[in-house]
Amino acid sequence: MGTKLIIDTDPGVDDAFAIALAALSEDVDLLAVTTVYGNVALADTTRNAQRLLALCKRDDVPVAAGASRPLVHPQAHRASRIHGPDGLSGRSDILPEPARELVSGGAVALLASVLEAADEPVTIAPIGPLTNIAALLAAHPGIGEKIARVVIMGGALAHGNTTAAAEFNIWSDPEAAQRVLAGGEVHCVLVPLDLTHRCAIDAAWLAQLAASGPIGAALDALTPDYRAHYRTVLGYDGMMVHDAVAVAEAIRPGILRTEAVPVQVECSYGPARGATLADLRSPGQRAGDAHPEAVLTDVAVDTELAELQTFLLERLTGTPR
Ligand code: RIB
Numbered sequence: 001m002g003t004k005l006i007i008d009t010d011p012g013v014d015d016a017f018a019i020a021l022a023a024l025s026e027d028v029d030l031l032a033v034t035t036v037y038g039n040v041a042l043a044d045t046t047r048n049a050q051r052l053l054a055l056c057k058r059d060d061v062p063v064a065a066g067a068s069r070p071l072v073h074p075q076a077h078r079a080s081r082i083h084g085p086d087g088l089s090g091r092s093d094i095l096p097e098p099a100r101e102l103v104s105g106g107a108v109a110l111l112a113s114v115l116e117a118a119d120e121p122v123t124i125a126p127i128g129p130l131t132n133i134a135a136l137l138a139a140h141p142g143i144g145e146k147i148a149r150v151v152i153m154g155g156a157l158a159h160g161n162t163t164a165a166a167e168f169n170i171w172s173d174p175e176a177a178q179r180v181l182a183g184g185e186v187h188c189v190l191v192p193l194d195l196t197h198r199c200a201i202d203a204a205w206l207a208q209l210a211a212s213g214p215i216g217a218a219l220d221a222l223t224p225d226y227r228a229h230y231r232t233v234l235g236y237d238g239m240m241v242h243d244a245v246a247v248a249e250a251i252r253p254g255i256l257r258t259e260a261v262p263v264q265v266e267c268s269y270g271p272a273r274g275a276t277l278a279d280l281r282s283p284g285q286r287a288g289d290a291h292p293e294a295v296l297t298d299v300a301v302d303t304e305l306a307e308l309q310t311f312l313l314e315r316l317t318g319t320p321r
């Protein structure tokens with residue numbers, strides 16, 4: 001079997017594509033899905049995650065709900081303006097009802113129990129705010145030894161999407177992000193906007209997905225609000241698949257090219273709150289620092305775009321292209 005994977009998510013249209021990518025990939029052992037507030041409120045992200053797994057006929061995958069707000073400072077902004085009132089363009093009702101109950105005890109307990117039970121280290125793909133992952137590390141010292149990699153969709157080296165400085169997932173809970181990225185407990189891969197903004201898919205790609213069968217047609221049907229937003233951003237009929245880019249790296253290591261650099265998160269309450277500061281200087285330049293950062297994060301900086309888009313379509317449609 002291939003990659004043992006847990007996804008922590010705030011569906012969200014691009015999360016929907018990322019969850020389906022993992023759920024439909026035969027070389028992925030999707031051990032659990034945990035949910036977090038973010039694009040919409042926790043109740044909606046949780047129901048959406050359950051129904052997306054039902055769509056993919058993956059009722060074998062346990063789901064547990066996690067944090068409904070950040071660790072320290074409240075963050076009430078949701079992205080329903082982009083993802084729709086229910087997080088899925090207001091069309092989550094086209095999805096099947098979940099065939100199983102939520103796992104009781106919450107996300108951190110499910111994460112810890114699955115990690116402890118696994119017979120090899122597990123990859124975690126957080127594609128929403130990092131609150132659950134920081135809580136896991138705080139509540140379970142040493143759990144990092146059970147984690148192979150944490151492949152995060154988040155951050156921005158040049159400019160953000162929620163503020164000039166910050167990307168939504170990191171901006172939502174900067175303290176959590178700093179703990180995960182700079183705490184030194186886990187090996188992180190950070191997939192920032194700088195790369196995901198170059199990986200948009202277009203109407204032709206979506207048309208192929210929609211024509212591939214009932215799952216592809218349902219995923220496409222969830223996109224209208226999100227696609228309308230990105231039509232104005234991109235200037236053509238397409239959309240960003242931020243989270244699917246990160247999950248692609250989680251399940252196909254190396255599909256993204258990365259550089260190992262220190263990353264710090266701005267946690268002050270100023271205009272740069274939530275900024276991810278990647279130190280792109282050479283190791284020699286950094287060595288002279290008063291406090292050279294020992295923790296390195298693999299920051300995704302490039303990919304073969306056509307190969308990535310083909311990979312995503314092949315996995316989501318179940319047919320080689
Ligand atoms: O900034 C993009 C990220 O924020 C994606 O994960 C999207 O789903 C939203 O959560």
Ligand code: CA
Nearest residue numbers: 012015127128
């Ligand atoms: Ca997300």
